[in-house]
Amino acid sequence: MFSYPTVRTSLAFLAIAVVGLAFADIAITAANPWRDLGNFFLGVITPNFFSSEGLLTALLRTVAFAFVGVALGSFFGFFLALVYRAWPVRIFCAFIRAIHELFWALIFLQFFGFHPLTGVLAIAIPYSGIFAKVYSEILDEADPEPGRLLPPGTGRIAAFLYARIPDCWAQMRTYTAYRLECGLRSSAILGFVGLPTLGFYLEASFSQGLYSDAGAMLILFYVLIATIPLWVRPKLLPVYVLGAPFFLGEGLPIVWGNVERFFTEDIIPSPLKDGEGLSGLMSWAGDLMVEQALPGIWNTVVLTQVALVATGILALLMFPLISKHFGGPVRRTSGHVFLVVARSTPEYILAYILLQLWGPSMLPAVIALALHNGAIIGHLIGRQTNGIRLRPDAVTGFGRYSWELVPRIYRSFLAFLFYRWEIIMRETAILGILGIYTLGFYVDSAIQNIQFDKAMVLILITAGLNIGIDALGRYIRSKLALQTMPTC
Incomplete structure (x- = not known):
């Protein structure tokens, strides 16, 4: 059921995502994005x-x-x-x-x-x-x-x-x-x-x-x-x-x-190899932080938070596709097929496809992350609703969705969402290799420029950021008395 702490936490994350949208680059820059998207779907149906x-x-x-x-x-x-x-x-x-x-x-x-x-x-x-x-x-x-x-x-x-x-x-x-x-x-x-x-x-x-x-x-x-x-x-x-x-x-x-x-x-920092001492190392590290690490961290966090909330919204919209409380077996089978395809497509591949069709921005990454993770969570909570027994006189339609089912699965939904928070962060960082300015972009650029010392520092920063988000997710689940490890 809904509780004040869960509602307050949900609204806080929604507000953070809305603020993040103001800083996110979500433009479509391709000349004919819908034509390209149509050509792609034509290719899928004519393999x-x-x-x-x-x-x-x-x-x-x-x-x-x-x-x-x-x-x-x-x-x-x-x-x-x-x-x-x-x-x-x-x-x-x-x-x-x-x-x-x-x-x-x-x-x-x-x-x-x-x-x-x-x-x-x-x-x-x-x-x-x-x-x-x-x-x-x-x-x-x-x-x-x-x-x-x-x-x-x-x-x-x-x-x-x-x-x-x-x-x-x-x-x-x-x-x-x-x-x-x-x-x-x-x-x-x-x-x-x-x-x-x-x-x-x-x-x-x-x-x-x-x-x-x-x-x-x-x-x-x-x-x-x-x-x-x-x-x-x-x-x-x-x-x-x-x-x-x-x-x-x-x-x-x-x-x-x-x-x-x-x-x-x-991977030894270049100032140490060149004998520049501690002052040279501090200057090198400072430039790396200002020019690459901090912009990469900022974009990674912004994209992660927007994708996290988009994942939650899509999961809540998609779980009725396989729930026995909505529609018949034909519609549930179609919904199951859709969720299987969405969750089976790696975020990286989906983001790559959308980037080719729409041009470089955060929008393909947000959609790829939200579709993949939203389908996973939607599948899990949809299965959970199949175990809920409703009274014969229970309301139907939107009332059944909003008053009967969502309140009963909301805590499990939040547990799954916060559990995948760190996973979304890992994927967000790596999507930078595709040209989005997250930490992965700067890691890939450093490797391309044969600056392995900088690349390793940025990778360590990425690991630290992921560990921090994982710990924060566990803390929030603990404070809200959610399952530490969802097992549905």
Whole structure:
């Protein structure tokens, strides 16, 4: 139900977003944006599945990178979860998951090049931190009663394996399956930095105006995501995980001297390498903060807050699409398909498409973030409303929506929204690579100019900002007595 603190918090975030709109660049700068958008949709409904010989190879490698990255992430994340209560482990996991997969890929590209290890580590490292956090919460919430029923003298390891793990197994398996879907999205967008996954071919098709080719790639990706329950079976997982490394492709041999040089020279601030001392370092850091870090932080925060509120609005508008309390099965099926497509499309790919059609501004990023995250939250709370039983004489239409359902799911809605706040921040930062002036723009510019020292500082600032937003989101959920970790 509504309460004064939840209403006050909601209005405060709405006011912040409205103020943010005054500073946001949301103009459409393309000469014929609607014609371009029409051409794109025409390409989607007239896909060319035989345009590229490398398309199926790209899909296969997208799946291979996802399986290897998620498998490694879940493996190391599980062992990190066992010691997650130790504050150094929590800090380490928060740091590695705060850096987006594309940022990790940009780092590894500098010394591994276009080697499969770049893509695998770019997924595995942040996912290890994510798995550690979620697995630890699942283990902490396990029922302690089965452990008390074990024979006296049972060791801690045996008790863990025979009592704790069976109780948590279903939740851990479900979450890992969800992470595999996320891994497929992460793997696809790695192509935008040059790795041979789906994003590489999608970017090439758009740059040449081949919308039918791009439409075919998107449709194949949606089919891949939608059919996960059909081809990802528990008995086949060992086969997929063991076979995936053989389909990652080959890259140039790794020059380990480049790795050493990157950590011992490239990322060392230039004033220290040039012997300018502390004064030179302070001047260098000050210029970096004023010229790049502060503008990047400002634009990242503004875009995040606008996208967060837009996500909430769309989620509240979209959950009736799959709720049994509105319309019949045909409409709910159509709504389900729409939400699946919206939440399956990576924000980065959707923002890239809209930027090509509408021109560079924050508007494509806001729409991409709001559609993707709004569809996820709308799906979750829509499913939640299906468990609500209404009286036979309950009002219908808008009254049912506004008086019967929204008040009952609003607290869960806020829990989901604040939980995804940090995720929206991570995506906002990385969208700068597409030309929006968030922190990712300055990171990418520094890398392009071979200023790795500046790039690493900006990436660390991005991680710190994400950690701060994550902590603030947890604090707000705690103050409002919302679920710390939504599990619907």
